[in-house]
Amino acid sequence: xxxxxxxxxxxxxxxxxxxxxxxxxxxxxxxxxxxxxxxxxxxxxxxxxxxxxxxxxxxxxxxxxxxxxxxxxxxxxxxxxxxxxxxxxxxxxxxxxxxxxxxxxxxxxxxxxxxxxxxxxxxxxxxxxxxxxxxxxxxxxxxxxxxxxxxxxxxxxxxxxxxxxxxxxxxxxxxxxxxxxxxxxxxxxxxxxxxxxxxxxxxxxxxxxxxxxxxxxxxxxxxxxxxxxxxxxxxxxxxxxxxxxxxxxxxxxxxxxxxxxxxxxxxxxxxxxxxxxxxxxxxxxxxxxxxxxxxxxxxxxxxxxxxxxxxxxxxxxxxxxxxxxxxxxxxxxxxxxxxxxxxxxxxxxxxxxxxxxxxxxxxxxxxxxxxxxxxxx
Numbered sequence: 001x002x003x004x005x006x007x008x009x010x011x012x013x014x015x016x017x018x019x020x021x022x023x024x025x026x027x028x029x030x031x032x033x034x035x036x037x038x039x040x041x042x043x044x045x046x047x048x049x050x051x052x053x054x055x056x057x058x059x060x061x062x063x064x065x066x067x068x069x070x071x072x073x074x075x076x077x078x079x080x081x082x083x084x085x086x087x088x089x090x091x092x093x094x095x096x097x098x099x100x101x102x103x104x105x106x107x108x109x110x111x112x113x114x115x116x117x118x119x120x121x122x123x124x125x126x127x128x129x130x131x132x133x134x135x136x137x138x139x140x141x142x143x144x145x146x147x148x149x150x151x152x153x154x155x156x157x158x159x160x161x162x163x164x165x166x167x168x169x170x171x172x173x174x175x176x177x178x179x180x181x182x183x184x185x186x187x188x189x190x191x192x193x194x195x196x197x198x199x200x201x202x203x204x205x206x207x208x209x210x211x212x213x214x215x216x217x218x219x220x221x222x223x224x225x226x227x228x229x230x231x232x233x234x235x236x237x238x239x240x241x242x243x244x245x246x247x248x249x250x251x252x253x254x255x256x257x258x259x260x261x262x263x264x265x266x267x268x269x270x271x272x273x274x275x276x277x278x279x280x281x282x283x284x285x286x287x288x289x290x291x292x293x294x295x296x297x298x299x300x301x302x303x304x305x306x307x308x309x310x311x312x313x314x315x316x317x318x319x320x321x322x323x324x325x326x327x328x329x330x331x332x333x334x335x336x337x338x339x340x341x342x343x344x345x346x347x348x349x350x351x352x353x354x355x356x357x358x359x360x361x362x363x364x365x366x367x368x369x370x371x372x373x374x375x376x377x
Contacts, residue, residue: 001029001341001343001344002027002028002029002030002339002343003028003029004025004028004029004030005029005030006029006031007029007030007031007082007083007343008030008031008032008033008081008082008083008360009022009025009030009031009032009033009081009082009083009084009085010032010033010035010074010077010078010081010084011032011033011034011035011058011084011085011086011087012034012035012084012085012086012087012088012093012098013034013035013036013037013060014086014087014115015087016087016131016156016160016161016162016165017087017115017159017161017164017165017168017192018085018086018087018115018164018168019054019055019087020054020160020161020164020165021085021113021164021165021166021168021172022034022054022058022085022260023053023054023055023056023057024165024169024334025093025167025169025172026057026058027056027334027335027343027346028328028334029059029341029343029344030056030344031058032057032357033058033060033061033077033202033356033357034055034058034059034060034061034062034351034352035060035061035062035063035065035074035077035358036061036062036063037062037065037290038062038063038374038377039063039180042056042183045102049348049349049350049351050326050327050328050329050348050349051329051349053329053331053349053351054349054351055261055347055350056326056331056347056348057344058345059158059350059355059356060350060352060353060356060360061352061354061356061357061376062352062376062377063375063376064374064375064376064377065096067375068097068254070108070373070375070376071096071097071098073357073362073370073375073376074319075098075102075103076360076361076362078098078103078106078107078110079106080108080232080360080361081107081110081178082109082110082111082176082179083110083111083112083113083172083175084103084111084112084113085113085115085168085172085307086098086113086114086115087114087115087116088116088146089116089125089126089128090116090120090121090125097343099140099199100112100114100187107185107315107322108183108184108185108222109179109183109184109185110184110185111172111175111176111179111186111188111340112185112186112187112188113168113171113172113175113188113189113190114187114188114189114190114257115165115168115192115330116189116190116191116192117129117133117134117159117164117173117191117192117193118134118191118192118193118372119189119191119193119194120189120191124137124250126243130156130159131156131158131159131160131164131192131289132153132156132159133157133193134159134160134163134192134193134196135154135159135193135196136151137193138159138193138197139197139198139204140158140196140197140200140249141153141200141245142161142204142214142216143200143216144222145216145217145221145222145223145343146216146217146223147216147217147218147223147224148217149213149216149217149375151216155219155226155283158196158199159192159193159195159196160184160192161200162195162196162281163192163193163195163196163197163198163199164190164192164195164311166195167188167190167194167195167198168188168308171188171190171252172188175188179188179341186324197345199220211240216368218269220244222249222335224241224246224289225266225272226263226271226272226273226274226275226276226278226279227241227242227243227244227249227266227275228241228242228243229241229279230243230280230305231280231283231284232280232283232284233283233286233287233288233290233291234283234284234286234287234290235287237287237288237290237304237305238288238304238305239283239291239292239302239303239304239305240302240303240304240305241279241300241302241304242301242302243300243301243302244301246266247299248299248300248301249266251298251299251300252300252301252302254300255294255295255298255330256279256282256283256294258278260311262278263275263278263279270319288304292304300375306347311323312330320350321333324345326345326346326347326348327348329348331346333345333346334346352377354367354368354370354371354376354377355367357370357376
């Protein structure tokens with residue numbers, strides 16, 4: 001099931017973007033085995049395991065990588081794999097004896113994926129950081145927030161998952177395509193700071209053209225425009241309004257029953273606050289559901305702002321079966337969708353087990369010996 005069925009990947013356990021990348025690849029059908037530490041790191045979502053959704057759809061085994069026998073087991077898995085994913089600081093895998101040189105020597109076709117915040121080289125490569133640091137350096141964080149307010153952390157979606165996991169997944173898939181032609185593996189150096197900067201490419205262009213200012217909250221897409229904003233309704237719930245194009249803006253005003261002459265023109269930036277006040281007062285006159293009935297079937301680009309609890313219950317999500325409950329935990333289904341190689345339903349995350357090695361060429365007696373000797377757990 002899934003377009004990546006038949007591809008095998010070894011994942012070295014981490015947090016954030018590396019497991020997110022592997023979840024996406026597993027969702028698309030790749031066979032992945034995650035190598036965990038013998039002792040839990042204490043990071044991530046607390047037990048039980050079923051809530052660690054980034055670990056879904058793949059088994060795990062705990063291996064003692066401080067022992068040479070553990071390294072040998074890991075290398076045997078690498079020999080069976082098409083790709084490897086690791087998310088440690090530069091040099092950690094080399095010190096473990098599982099750096100690119102040794103792994104590519106064992107498997108010349110291997111695509112070796114490396115996920116870091118700053119990249120494998122450069123003056124910041126060796127220091128610690130998190131999503132907020134990377135998007136700060138990339139020019140992303142400065143642009144997110146409201147007029148007169150400090151920058152707003154956008155969860156960890158932009159650095160960890162957008163600039164990290166998605167760019168690593170794209171890099172791995174591109175390298176695997178190239179390997180299918182050349183027969184040679186290579187290293188993919190994915191840096192969150194560079195992936196996040198890449199996501200900002202169109203905004204660098206707008207700034208260079210003088211069409212975007214450095215003052216956050218004053219531009220079209222950063223909450224500056226009154227026609228691209230969230231508005232509170234009479235019941236305290238919110239609507240997202242994104243009527244950018246003139247025809248959609250005209251539809252918005254028609255559904256609101258507002259005379260365009262009473263509002264600023266869309267290109268009158270100096271009057272945008274006046275437009276916001278006008279729309280804010282109007283949306284406060286009805287509940288969110290009343291407004292949604294008014295906008296139903298229109299191209300006004302208005303949608304409800306739904307919570308984590310409400311999003312899976314929306315009629316559109318239900319019609320497309322966009323969410324699924326696995327072991328009692330509601331979660332998004334794999335995306336995107338494919339017409340022929342349909343994705344399988346995700347399976348619940350499971351704790352590490354030595355039995356996971358059985359599908360990777362190790363026989364039961366050998367696995368039992370490794371377990372008894374404390375090499376795997």
